[in-house]
Structure formats: structure tokens, C-alpha cells
Amino acid sequence: MRNRIYFLAVVLAFYWPLQGQDSPQVILKLDDLKNESGLVHPGWQQVMDFLNEEGVTGAIGLIGNSLEKGDQEYINWIKSRHAEGHEIWHHGYCHCRPTVAGKEVREFRGTSYAYQLDNLQKTQQLAREKLGLTLLSFGAPYNNTDSSTIRALAELGDITTWMYKETSAPTEKHVFKRIHAVNIEYPVHIPRVDKLRAGFKENRTEPLLIIQGHPRSWVDSPKRFRRFKRIVRYLKKQGVRFTTPSAYYAHINK
Secondary structure, three states: OHHHHHHHHHHHHHHHHHOOOOOOEEEEEEEEEOOEOOEOOHHHHHHHHHHHHHOOOOEEEEOHHHHOOOOHHHHHHHHHHHHOOOEEEEOOOOOOOOEEOOEEOEOOEOOOHHHHHHHHHHHHHHHHHHHOOOOOEEOOHHHOOOHHHHHHHHOOOOOOEEEOOOOOOOOOOEEEOOOOOOOOEOOOOOEOHHHHHHHHHHHOOOOEEEEEEOHHHHHOOHHHHHHHHHHHHHHHHOOOEEEOHHHHHHHHOO
């Protein structure tokens, strides 16, 4: 009897600390894919080649008007990334700063409902025509949104998930919240391994972490790209499961 109790105590001592310690799923929210003289920026090429080598999926934020020029090499590159399992998501139409009443605003904050709806629809249409894809996820340029964004997105039934919703107004879309302590870049465009590790350790009990970065900026200095690689490899060692917005949404709603 004593031996059985001792055995159970040893098992519990080993097993109990592991409860609730499962590593989270991670979405790599990669922003600002656009047409660069008919081609894909080298930063994007290097980042996606590296992710494929590591067997890691990412989420590519497409700026819609980049499809208007019709450069086939650019379009084929995007199609290939989709075929590999990476998700192409709606990152606005122009990623611009329009002027309203003499004041600089953002594409999805401070502009009218009609303007926002038109931009959302144009990108969806371009993706269908040029890529043969229906974009399922949305994330605004600069992560700036307002109540008009809620109304406009409600008209797009295809879009089911929304990354980094800023406004507090309710929406029927599945919102992926932002945890500011977990990011690739500190400040924007500058990868920091130490900051990522600290934020991850603090939030590793979350079921999902969405980590934002900008691949175009990481080839400005070899150090930046090396840091990004270290971040991905660190996360892999922590046992995270990389996913995409629509894949995660399908998983929790299956």
C-alpha cells in the first residue's frame, strides 16, 4: 500500500506542474506586401524562403492596389505562397493617409463608411480576379479603425476574422486581440529577440499569440533578419504551433 501511495505521489509531482503549460498557437502577422516595380521585395522573398525551410506557416498582409498593375511574376509569387499553406489576408486597399477636411487621417480611421466599404470591396475583388482567392481575414493599415469599419466589414460576409481591432464597437467578426507585450519589433521595423522572449514568457498561457512584423524592413540590415530567424527558432523550441487566422478560426469552430 505504501509503495502504491509513493508511486502515485511521484507521478503527481511530475505531472501536476505540466497542467496548463501547453504552448500557445502563434500567428505570424506579416504586414505590407506590395508590388515593387513588378516584383516582390527581397525582404519578403527571404522571409518566406526561411519560413518554408523551417516548416513554419505565416500570414501575409496584402495591400490590394498592388494587384492592379497585373505583373504576372508578382501575382504568381503570391499564388505560390498560398499553395504552400501561408494565408493571404486583407491589409487594406492603399495603405494610405487620405486627407479629410484638411486633416490627415487613416484608410480605416477618420474616413467615411462609403470610402471604407469601397476600399474593402476593391481589394476583395482584385484578389478574386488576379489570384483566384477569397480573402478571409482582415487587419487594417497601422491597425487604425473606427465605427465605420465595423459597418463596412459587416457587408463583407467572406471575411470572418479581424486582427488587432482598435475600436470598442461590437462586431460579428471573430476578433484576434493584440497583446502589446508580444511582438517581433521594438520599435516598429526593428526585431528584438530579448523583448520577444520576455513577452512570450509572460503570456505563454494564452491559447493564441499574434505577433506582428514587417519583412520589407528586415533586409535593411543583416542583423535584423538574423534576429527574426532567432525569434522563429526560439518559438519552435518552446513548442508553439504556428497557424494562420482562418485556420485557427476553423479549428475553434469545427
